[in-house]
Every structure is written in structure tokens, then in C-alpha cells.
Amino acid sequence: MQFEWIKIPLSLMTLFIVFNYGMLMTAFVQKISARIGRRHGIPIYQNYVDMIKNYALRSSITHGVMFYLGPVFRLTGGIGLLLFVPSIYGSELFSNLSFSGDLILAIYFVFFGTLGMALGAGESGHPYAAIGVTRGLAQVTTSELPFALAVFAIALQYQTLSITEIVAAQQGGVANWTLFTNPFAVAAAMIAFLGSMMRPPFDVVLAPQEIPIGPPTEYHSSYLALMQTNRAIFPIAKTVLFMNLFFGGASNWPVFFLKVFLIYMVSVFVGVAFPRFRVEQSIRWFLIWGLPLGILGIMMA
């Protein structure tokens, strides 16, 4: 197959749209929760200001090579995930760099940032960072289990590893979505989704009250700004993957924005309703509830 060079600027355009959408959406979600608490909340552009501020700090210190590479790996995970998943179905412009085996690559990219962060935070030498990383890896690994099972289930169901073909198979009405053709796989995947969004009840990794913010404790100025950039991109990229696999994809940008927002809000709603899990509780919860659902999903497929 001939590689078309025009795809590079086009996927950068997707990146630009998703980045701004992520910055504004996370601020918007914070704004909603502020209004619920009868506060005004942050200005909607606050995320941009924070990021400019962090890039503008004059001094920064380093703890070694991996300390540099940690945020870079994390950002690579976010951007990679976004670029190898088609964001708009049926659109030549925004199919990004998707190819026939992209599902496998996408699963890899979901985990990639966490690993990079673990190496970088480990090198920072701060005990809180080490505790945070241990917790994070344990939790993310178990939450990946139901997700992997769900992905196997739909790969079996649609007999393909291409995300574009999976989205194509779900077209023609809500009833064709994986959500309704294989609800167990979707339930397992949504459990995994909650686990990887760093919101309560699964935010013990960051735990601002006991181990001040965990892995990024030592990160500052432009390192932190890189991670903030990833904070805007990565959750959206992950949500896009879920939207494509389970909720019928999106055929234009308004539908894309709406679906991503709604799927993102699932984790927000669960977060405000339930208190925080300890790590052993969350691991047990993933294994007891996520794993059987994933296996049921495979059997249905």
C-alpha cells in the first residue's frame, strides 16, 4: 500500500482539535462540579494559563535521563493512541494513521504511558512517587484484564483486528452497537475504563491527601507542562477508542464531541457517587466483577 504523505498534516489537525477539546472539556467538567458546590469555579481557559505558566518557569532541575523521558513517554502514549485510532468514521480527512491491525497497537499504547511514567517517577527518587507508581501499576494492570478480555470478545465477534471495520460493523442504528450486541463485553470494558481514568473511586494513585499527588510529586515546570498536555489528550484518546469499539463511533465532529463527553461523564458520575477504593480493594473489585463479565463477553461472541 502506498503511504500518503498528506495523512501527516491531517492527523496533526486531529491532534490539534482533540487537544483543545480536551483542555476545554476538562475545565468544563471542573466548572460543572464547582457549580454543584455553588462556586463559580475556574475560568474556562484556566488550563491554558496553567500550562503557559509552567512552560514559563525559569528554572528546572533534573534527576537523570529517565526523569526527562518519563513525561515524554507519557505524551507519546497519548498522542500515539490518538493517531492510530480513526477519530471520524468514514472520513478520509480524519481516519488518521489507522491500519488493519490497529486494535493491538491501541491496547499497547493505552499501557505505554503508565510504564514510561513508572520509570521516570522511579528515577525522581521521591518515596511518594515510588508508592504512587506501585499502586498505579498494580491497579492499571488489573483493570487492563477485563479490557483485554472485552477486546478479545469483540475481535472474535467481528472477526477483525481493524478498528475501522469494527466501527463499520456497528453502523445502521443504535441496535447494532456493541453495547447491545455484546453487553457483557461492554460492561467489562467500562469497568476497566473507570479504573484507568484516575478519578474516584480509583484515584488512590494520586491520593492528594496522603501521598501528595503520587508519581508526579517531583515533576515541575516544563516536565509538568508536558504531562498537562497529555492530561488533555490521553483521556480523550482513550474515550475515542471506547467510542469506536463499543458505541458505534462517530461520523462527524459534533457527534464525536457529544459521545466523548457522555462517555467521559460516566467516570465523573461514578467518581462523585462513590468514595475512594484502597488498592487491594480495587484489585479485588476488578477481578471479582470485571473478569467474569469479560469471560461472559467472550462466550457470547
Add this chain to the structure above:
Amino acid sequence: MNKDMKEELKIRTVKGPDGLEFEVEPLRDYYCEAAPTVQTGAYTAIVEKLFNWARAESIWILGFGTGCGAIEMRPLMSPRFDAYRYGVQGRPTPRQANLFIISGYLSVKTLKRVIRSYEQMQNPKYVIGLGSCTINGGMYFDSYNTIKRLDDYLPVDLYITGCMPRPEALLAGVIELKSLIRAGKGEGANLYAKNFEWYKANQKRVIHDWDMPDYNW
């Protein structure tokens, strides 16, 4: 080097997991001794102006309360005062914080921790002295173990008077600090670097069990 230094800070020989023995000097190996340097914004004026605006609109407070004023910092985040709308956030680690609020009296023991935390913050950084105790000792003016003038030990950008100031006063102070930063006057970190010797001498005059390097990070 201090005679009665803590046991864990003395030079010792450690045997590694591979059987190799090596010497560890905690003060030199675990900390950096390079003194801070004056950092100027090497940008054109308009970029520096943009950065100053961003610094003013995004103030991250270090979650470190020293005296009774610590209790006045908490309500800022509550619905009644809602400091978030001014771009103010709490931050649990000094690495990411820009503003250090010395909230009330400062005992010598706490001063040591304050200096360490302050030095871990990144340039540019700001200090607010909250309450009379940071200005002239306040009601602790004749106490043997509190410092009287904060400005002798850290470069203070702004004082807020009162004993204790209400959260409204603190919020007004933060907004005043924002206008200072926007005008490019929030250069406390550079002042500290420039007069480093003087600040260190003052700090060492009151802290008798000085068992840390002169500059931590």
C-alpha cells in the same frame, strides 16, 4: 560541618547488593550544593509580559501552614470565598508551587523546614507574610523560639496585616500580589539568589542545629 550531626547524615560505608563496599556522604550525595543563580527572562518584552500575565493568573499555593493562619487558608477554597475563580489552587508539593504563604508565627524549628521547602520551589516564586507575627513578631515579640522579621530570612513580596487577618484579607492580598506579578515586580527568587550570603548568615544565626547543605536543590 556540625559536630553533633544526626547519625544518618554522617559519612558511612555501605555494602551494596553485589558485595561491593562504597562510601556514602549523605550531605554531598543526596543533595545539591550549587547556590541559586539569578535567572532572567531571556525573552522579548512582549513574551515576558505574556508570561507574567500567565504567572499572575495561575498561582499555585504550597499547602504548608506554619502558624494559626493556616486555618485561614483553608476557607479560600470553600464556596464562600472560592479562590479558584482567580486562578488560585492548592498544591501539595513545593516543586509545583509558586506561592508560599507564611501563615502566622514561625518557630525556629519550622523555619528550617520552610527554608528547605522554599528552596525546592522553582523560580519565579513568591512569599506572602500573613499576620502581624511575620512583620514584627506580633504577640510573640519577646518569645525565645520564634523569628520576629520574616524578611530577614526569606524575600517577602507582600505582607498582610492583622491578628489574624480574615480570609477576605488574604484573598485581597493574593489579588494585590497578582497585580505585582503582572507589573513584573515578583522577583523574590532572584533577590534571594543575589543576596544569598546575607540570607544564609541570618538563617544560620537562629538555626543552631544546622545539619543540611547550604542549598538543598
